[in-house]
Amino acid sequence: MKLFRLRTDLQRASLGGFAFALGLVPRDLPRPVEGYVLDYVTAEEDEPDTYHFHVTASHERIAPLLEDLFGLLGGEVHPILEIGSRDAYRAVDVWMSQEPVTRTAFLRTWAAYAPFLLEDGSVSAGANTEEPAVEVFLDHWKGISVHVPLMLRERVEMILDRHGLDELAEPWLDDPEEHETGMDTRSVLDLSEPDLPDVEDLLLELRDHWRLELNVDPEANVDDAGRELGTTLWYAMVLVESTTDRDEGAYGTIWLTAASLAEAESLVIDAVEEHPEWRFDRLYSLDRVAFDERPDELAELPPRPTSTEVLHVSFEPWSGGEAGRHEEAGHGG
Numbered sequence: 001m002k003l004f005r006l007r008t009d010l011q012r013a014s015l016g017g018f019a020f021a022l023g024l025v026p027r028d029l030p031r032p033v034e035g036y037v038l039d040y041v042t043a044e045e046d047e048p049d050t051y052h053f054h055v056t057a058s059h060e061r062i063a064p065l066l067e068d069l070f071g072l073l074g075g076e077v078h079p080i081l082e083i084g085s086r087d088a089y090r091a092v093d094v095w096m097s098q099e100p101v102t103r104t105a106f107l108r109t110w111a112a113y114a115p116f117l118l119e120d121g122s123v124s125a126g127a128n129t130e131e132p133a134v135e136v137f138l139d140h141w142k143g144i145s146v147h148v149p150l151m152l153r154e155r156v157e158m159i160l161d162r163h164g165l166d167e168l169a170e171p172w173l174d175d176p177e178e179h180e181t182g183m184d185t186r187s188v189l190d191l192s193e194p195d196l197p198d199v200e201d202l203l204l205e206l207r208d209h210w211r212l213e214l215n216v217d218p219e220a221n222v223d224d225a226g227r228e229l230g231t232t233l234w235y236a237m238v239l240v241e242s243t244t245d246r247d248e249g250a251y252g253t254i255w256l257t258a259a260s261l262a263e264a265e266s267l268v269i270d271a272v273e274e275h276p277e278w279r280f281d282r283l284y285s286l287d288r289v290a291f292d293e294r295p296d297e298l299a300e301l302p303p304r305p306t307s308t309e310v311l312h313v314s315f316e317p318w319s320g321g322e323a324g325r326h327e328e329a330g331h332g333g
Contacts, residue, residue: 002197002205005190006115012059019059021142023121025184032056035168036160041147048133051153053160055144056172061163062118062142068159069136069146070107074129076100079109079210080137082124083203088290089223089232095203095212103129109209116202118142121185123199125206141183204284218262221288231259231305233294236268237284240315243277248317250278255298255312257305261286271310278315 006022013020018032036055043049057065078097085093106127110117117125117138126137128147135147148156157167190196197205206212221229234256242248254271258264264286272280291303297312 002195002201004116004197004202006119006188007190010186010188017058021059021121021188022119023185023188024141025186027182027184029182030172032058033168033172034058034061035166037168037171038153048149050133050147050149051156053144053146053148053156054171055146055160055165057144057163057165059118059142061165062138062144063114065159065163065165066136066138066144068163069144069156070103070110070127072132072134072136072146072148072152072155072159073103073106073127074131074134075103077103077106077127077129079106079127079212080125080135081203081206081210081212082140083199084122085287086285087287088293089229089288090216091224094215095207095210096215097211098213099211101210103127106210109206113202113206116189119188120199121183121188140185200285204282214261216261218265219260221258221260229288231257231308233289233291233298233301233305234258234264234286235289236264236286238268238272239281239284240272240278241281243279249281250315250317251284252278252313252315254310255295256308256310257301258308263308267308267310271313275313275315 010022012022013025015026015029016031018034020026034057036053039052039054041050041052055065078100080097081095083093083095085091087093110125117123121140121142124138124140126135126145128135132152133147133149134152135145137145139145146156160166187199189198189202191198221232223229236252236254236256238252238254240250240252242250252272254268256264256267256271258267265283268283268286269280272278291301294301295312301311
């Protein structure tokens with residue numbers, strides 16, 4: 001794990017004694033009310049009905065409350081992580097584990113990255129289990145969402161009561177998404193030294209620890225509204241290893257056109273194989289890019305590409321056994 005640090009120059013925002021995560025700064029919002037709202041959720045098809053708790057609590061209560069709520073999860077869990085997307089046609093990247101990890105392993109990783117997960121307003125995370133059917137999720141406003149089967153209602157209420165949280169007649173905000181303009185987000189990671197990891201570095205580590213996969217159809221290419229996009233421009237960053245020196249590697253940047261995520265990933269791997277001095281290690285990021293954001297070397301690219309191909313490949317070597325943080329502003333070519 002790369003050792004990350006939080007910034008020390010930030011002052012925590014608060015409203016009426018309610019403390020927010022360091023990465024959140026409220027504007028024009030009503031005074032927060034601590035507590036929870038409870039909804040009965042009627043399931044569709046053959047799924048059982050559930051209860052949904054949404055908890056609002058001051059920052060200092062969140063970590064110990066989550067510790068108790070994670071105890072509701074079964075022995076094997078499916079981690080979930082959501083983060084703002086750099087993809088031109090998707091607002092949020094949802095990462096989910098298709099293969100379970102043990103609850104112990106999940107909690108070990110959570111503890112290691114808790115300062116980031118609890119403080120950064122761009123990331124949401126949690127986990128669910130199939131037996132019992134429970135989900136505990138910390139949203140990007142740092143409210144806690146808990147879904148449980150009917151038989152676990154009393155157990156959740158006992159946990160919330162133990163933490164001094166009562167049921168509310170109505171939520172603090174009816175629909176938080178309607179108040180997005182009332183909350184600013186800011187970076188919480190210290191990037192004052194070259195080797196300190198940024199959000200993308202931590203996301204890569206969490207993907208590895210929790211076996212996360214992007215929750216999109218790999219064979220399709222649609223925007224958030226479900227519209228078919230056809231062939232689009234993609235930008236990939238990959239980590240590669242030297243085929244001649246075990247202590248050397250490189251960051252690869254690849255521009256390509258493709259009609260799906262699966263096709264783009266295949267083209268990226270093929271592009272690396274065209275350079276025998278490098279061996280593909282793993283994908284750092286892969287995002288679709290709007291035509292107007294193409295680099296100068298792709299100035300002749302037509303607005304609606306019809307063919308799928310690799311357009312540009314470059315490598316930035318590093319050595320010494322471990323790569324430092326990749327300095328990048330936008331989509332570097």
